[in-house]
Amino acid sequence: MRVYLDHNATAPLRPEAKAAMIAAMEIVGNPSSVHAEGRAAKGLMEKARAEIAAAFGADGADVVFTSGATEAAALALQGRDLHAGDIEHDAVSAWVTSDLPVDGNGQVSVKDPAKTALQLANSETGIVQTLPDGLLLSDMTQGFGKLPVAFNWSGATMALVSAHKLGGPKGIGALVVKRGTDIPAQLLGGGQEMGRRAGTENLIGMAGFAAAATAAAKDLADGVWERVANLRDLLEEALAAEAKDTIFVGKGEKRLPNTTCIATPGWKGETQVMQMDLAGFAISAGSACSSGKVRASRVLKAMGYDDATAASAIRVSLGPDTTEQDVLGFAESWLTRMRKHRDRTLKGAA
Template sequence: MEGDVRVYLDHNATTPLRAEARAAMLAAMDVAGNPSSVHAEGRAAKMMVEKARGQVAALVGCDVSEVIFTSGATEAIAGVVQDAGNVAGAAVEHEAVRIWCPEAEQLPVDHNGHVDLNALPDGALAGKTLFLQRANSETGVLQPESLLDELARLGASPASVFRDAVQAAGKLPDLGRWRSDVGRHASLAVSAHKLGGPKGIGALIAGPEYTPGLMQPMLRGGGQELGRRAGTENVIGIAGFGAACAAAAQDLADGVWERVAELRNVLEKALEAASKKTIFVGKDVARLPNTSCFITPGWRGETQVMQMDLAGFAISAGSACSSGKVATSRVLTAMGFDDAEASCAVRVSLGPDTTKEQVLRFADAWTAKLKKHEARAA
């Protein structure tokens, strides 16, 4: 490795475990009881689960009764599909959503990655559940909050809406609006490891219409999670998830992400000074405060990832949910970039603890690698 100290800049793939989550998980390891048991040990485990449920609800802006713990957002998505059946989603949705939406059911997007209402086929959402990400994991682009109002104005409102809040939770302060935006038939998913919690735990947030008896159980075999997901609760993971949500809520209150957005802008300014041909995807629209996706034509993204890894920096060439494969981004091609451009994209995603020194050190290292690449190509 060329760098002395590694710098982690791939927070959209997964975030390092927060100290608060680690402490909560260690405490949960010492609790022997099953949350379904009525004795003191079982009640202690149950209290941990319910404390975490409240912490998740507080971050998302929902009632504690609407939080269903799952193994992650992918399971939550599958549960909603199982319940809804007829679904549609934007062409830039995460693979865990896209897999359920045939190409014919994928809504077109414009060059910024926003759902293109002008290209929306008549009746595209009639009787369907619309899967709508709050923020794209690869580009950081936010779907406009006015989109659902525009659909209603056009008479194209879906039967219900599922919000993928995996990247937005803990970074954006407005998640509580999801209920007023989409009403009683809404659902939403969050994932612990995207906000400093452990991997393998998440939640489906089910609106008031998704009550026992109306929502089909995601897993059968027991009465856990009010009958909506059977199986003994992952108390350790749930405790870490809850603690991470509480810490993320405090970060929002403290303005941490405003500082991160400033660092993202510092990074892009430095890279832009080094390369006038580099394209910053979604730069002119609202994005996550921590995310920069950029394309440097002629310099393949996978090459950049490997070179920066050797220099001591962890970045990615797209979503991490492709079994380690590096392939042309279908998100970018859906946005109108050609295959050659899309293959030259990388994503840098900052975290709450990222420093200006780290950002500038990355920019210097990237610039040095770019100059070497250009010299070889000359």
């Protein structure tokens, strides 16, 4: 049996989301049509919008549906001169100047919030930022559903969210904006989404997104992520007991409850991912492959880690269904492979 420990990449589809999507498939009408079928579709769409706003603490804000957080970032950031630290997701960093200082604890020094993009939580390290009041944009994709966050109290003017990070379907997300914020449309046509994003709406995706957001909010209120945080700590303790040279990035900082970033200098992250995949565990590397070339994690490099350490990082991200058996099984399997790596390294140095 395989163990899925890559929830920050995408979370398994929640049964509530699947059921809502199947029900939405029965809705025939186009939300822009004025007949009864169209009105039924529009009613379902606006119900989904309201449920997402409620789960996100964004009542009174505009929820603009997009194909995901990447499109939402492009919609929000086009034509703007913003600054950020070099820890943002590529969807944001592609549009901003990454020149804000990042300290060794992963915290970004913000100079002018109104000209800044700052993520709520980092997908690789799990480190959480304190958002300054008046911040123009925050990528809340990883934090939404895992942290007690309310858009209306966040201090941000705009936020990015995505359904598949919290158990909704892939291919649907939203840009959440304070009412009255100027958002020039990228996609022109029929004027859907309050004139900000033209095109026939993804009603099935919206229904799944709303159901997942509502279920995620309930998990948060029920303390599910506190249990997950305890499992993450158990995992780190099990690894640290033997892996003396391993670095747990961000340990001691406020982090996502499910995320641990593990760096073992000299042992490539890609190698670990492949070995653990063969052992039945799905995890991610803290480095990325671009055009066939492996590059060290720029997030860790921005925090001051050297190339060897940044290239050795892996990310283990747990979910609501993760068990103690899962994390202890991973720890045992990883430590077995760590010992073999250590032995090979010692023999090579002899």
